[in-house]
Amino acid sequence: MDEPTEWKERQVWAGFLPVSRPKIGVSTCLTIYYTLGATVPLEYGLTPRKEQQAEAPLPCAQVPHETGWATMRKTNGWDFPDARILVIDDELNNLRLAKQVLLLAGYSDIATLQDSRDAVEMILHDQPDLVLLDVHMPYMDGYEILERVLKRSHQDSFIPILMCTSDNTPEARQRALKLGANDFIAKPYEQTELLLRVRNFLRMRSMHLSVQDANSMLENRVMVRTRELVEARGEAFFCLARALEFREDASGGHTKRVGLLSERIARALGIEDAEVEMIGLIAPLHDLGKIGLPLSLVLKDGEYTQAELAELKRHTLLGESIIGDCNSPILREIRDLALHHHEKWDGTGYPHGLKGEDIPMPCRIVALADMFDSLTHGRSNEKTYSRLEALAAINDLRDTYFDPTVVDAFLRISGFSDANAHHQP
Secondary structure, three states: OOOOOOOEOOOOHHHEEEOOOOOOOHHHHHHHHHHOOOOEOHHHOEEEOOHHHOOOOOOOOOOOOHHHHHHHHHHHOOOOOOOEEEEEOOOHHHHHHHHHHHHHOOOOEEEEEOOHHHHHHHHHHHOOOEEEEEOOOOOOOHHHHHHHHHHHOOOOOOOOEEEEEOOOOHHHHHHHHHHOOOEEEEOOOOHHHHHHHHHHHHHHHHHHHHHHHHHHHHHHHHHHHHHHHHHHHHHHHHHHHHHHHOOOOOOOHHHHHHHHHHHHHHHHOOOOHHHHHHHHHHHHHOOHHHHHOOHHHHOOOOOOOHHHHHHHHOHHHHHHHHHOOOOOHHHHHHHHHHHHOOOOOOOOOOOOOOOHHHOOHHHHHHHHHHHHHHHHHOOOOOOOOOHHHHHHHHHHOEOOOEOHHHHHHHHHHHHHHOHHHHHOO
């Protein structure tokens, strides 16, 4: 059958094969394609694909037929069809060619950029899954874009960058790779090779995103589990404090109130949140050592003898002994609290007569909270004070029993949280 000589309208250019007549390149084909609206003149060396030619392998420089790419997608597994691909080149025809090749390969989200001055911000803002970056461009070349992007990217980010250029010298390759490019492909590139590299980089990107998602899920699980453990530990400490106090106060209200008030005072002092939480957690265990004292002594009504007072003071040393040597930071805090919560700001406390800031801050806070609650709730052998009487008593003991800054913080939160109490008769 003779080849037709007339123009055949609206034929897809990728459905033709070059023949031995006047040779033209793919870029020229694209120029004709876009200029004439997909009208391809057979006079320029393209003839319809013949049936016997259908099985023949396609020349490397030719864009494959759409049906061929559909088969290739099935056999080679293009597993990231929704990938966002950014092509940066100052030549419009190169952008059109790359986009058309990628569209025929099944990728649908493709952005192109001709002005290199907008490249860095576009990459960092849009976070594409792959960048095809030309090297030699006006205003800002590919090397500078690459360097700026990598300098401003988060250390955990991974955006594959494939450098595309006609400069195939070893120096150009080495410079691109040294600056952080993931690979280098020379123009004019074989489209099969280009798409294979695109696929491989997108698989790497997909795996990176999967690892990030897995890490995020793991971090969330760890956070949830950690929170559960912290809550369980807090509940265990509170139950232990209630068990220790059960002989004196079956309701366990004292330990709970001391913990809450200590936490409020610590927060008013501007202490960091983690330490505030820790102080609230350990405060109920300040009298841990009383478990080693006779019940008759702990519950005695009336005045203590000197011998009984000396025995009662031993609960600080007993609390230290119960915890003993340990590696846990929070247990060491409990040990120090049990030992030093009866030290006084002026150095007249026990058991070691520590003075001023030598007394650990949690001990200074809990000592005040413990006394205020004891005054206002009247434990077994103690007088019950009104709230205003207790506030006045605490204020009178600044600089002797208590750290004045702790007293100020306590009075401040008392005034703001219970303002009406100051006006009661």
